[in-house]
Amino acid sequence: MGPPSAATSSRKTIWITGASTGIGRELALSYAYDGHRVAVSARSAGKLSELEALSSNITAFPVDVTDTGAVAATVATIESTMGPIDLAILNAGVWHAMTASRYDLGKVKTSMDVNYFGVTNALDPVMKAMIARGRGHLAIVASVAGYRGLPKGAAYAPTKAALISLAESLYADLKIKGVKMTVINPGFIATPMTEANTFPMPFIVSTETAVKAIRKGLDSGRFEIVFPGRMAVLMKTLRLLPYRIFFLANGAIAKREPPPKDKA
Numbered sequence: 684m685g686p687p688s689a690a691t692s693s694r695k696t697i698w699i700t701g702a703s704t705g706i707g708r709e710l711a712l713s714y715a716y717d718g719h720r721v722a723v724s725a726r727s728a729g730k731l732s733e734l735e736a737l738s739s740n741i742t743a744f745p746v747d748v749t750d751t752g753a754v755a756a757t758v759a760t761i762e763s764t765m766g767p768i769d770l771a772i773l774n775a776g777v778w779h780a781m782t783a784s785r786y787d788l789g790k791v792k793t794s795m796d797v798n799y800f801g802v803t804n805a806l807d808p809v810m811k812a813m814i815a816r817g818r819g820h821l822a823i824v825a826s827v828a829g830y831r832g833l834p835k836g837a838a839y840a841p842t843k844a845a846l847i848s849l850a851e852s853l854y855a856d857l858k859i860k861g862v863k864m865t866v867i868n869p870g871f872i873a874t875p876m877t878e879a880n881t882f883p884m885p886f887i888v889s890t891e892t893a894v895k896a897i898r899k900g901l902d903s904g905r906f907e908i909v910f911p912g913r914m915a916v917l918m919k920t921l922r923l924l925p926y927r928i929f930f931l932a933n934g935a936i937a938k939r940e941p942p943p944k945d946k947a
């Protein structure tokens with residue numbers, strides 16, 4: 684990440700959830716170094732304070748995205764202290780590798796609570812405020828894992844499929860109201876989330892590469908940001924396959940992989 688640069692003339696107020704580590708943290712620094720005001724949220728208050736110390740443009744608002752009331756209160760506090768949110772990047776998420784033989788209902792529910800309801804908890808106040816103002820940009824971080832169910836995805840993939848569907852469902856309505864909706868579907872990115880993975884992660888990219896792709900995509904205003912390109916082609920092709928062929932590939936992956944190790 685480069686050194687701080689001069690503030691831009693079009694200074695935005697940006698809220699990023701899941702900003703204590705990984706993609707969210709890198710995005711926060713990138714936007715802050717370009718002069719934007721960035722509100723950062725996650726549960727780890729200590730990590731957010733460390734991030735805050737790296738730029739006067741970053742302000743920490745620790746919150747658990749599964750707490751509906753606390754998320755609404757956080758949005759109200761951000762808007763009253765930093766101004767209307769121009770861009771909300773709803774990025775907080777958890778990943779638990781899960782196969783049929785290791786099905787864990789608790790982790791299934793946590794995954795949906797954080798990844799899906801965590802986003803809807805944030806959307807509720809932010810989207811309503813943006814509609815009332817007739818402007819704003821919502822960005823939901825889903826995943827190419829939401830395109831189709833793959834081995835080990837039993838807890839994670841349904842949450843991301845739901846997010847893609849949510850973004851698609853809201854897009855046209857929001858456009859009429861002057862609010863942009865973007866869904867961000869990354870392939871593998873080297874972050875604390877993927878550190879524990881023992882299986883091959885094709886075309887994995889750094890957080891710096893991810894931030895460039897995300898910022899470029901958000902600036903373009905297009906609905907979907909999907910990267911890296913080769914992973915996008917692979918996953919979009921899988922999405923087109925009829926079940927008979929799709930499950931041949933799927934079955935081969937399931938047989939080849941060793942048992943999953945969960946990230947705590």
Ligand SMILES: NC(=O)c1ccc[n+]([C@@H]2O[C@H](COP(=O)([O-])OP(=O)(O)OC[C@H]3O[C@@H](n4cnc5c(N)ncnc54)[C@H](OP(=O)(O)O)[C@@H]3O)[C@@H](O)[C@H]2O)c1
Nearest residue numbers: 701703704705706725726727747748775776871872874876
């Ligand atoms: N890395 C990849 O390969 C990849 C690929 C596709 C999509 N994604 C998605 O990208 C997003 C960011 O992931 P990452 O790779 O940057 O992983 P990461 O480094 O593990 O970051 C996850 C972030 O979510 C926060 N979080 C988790 N539970 C939370 C909760 N209940 N309330 C508030 N914040 C919570 C974490 O902070 P605290 O623990 O401090 O709360 C952390 O800041 C996720 O939605 C992930 O599914 C990642």
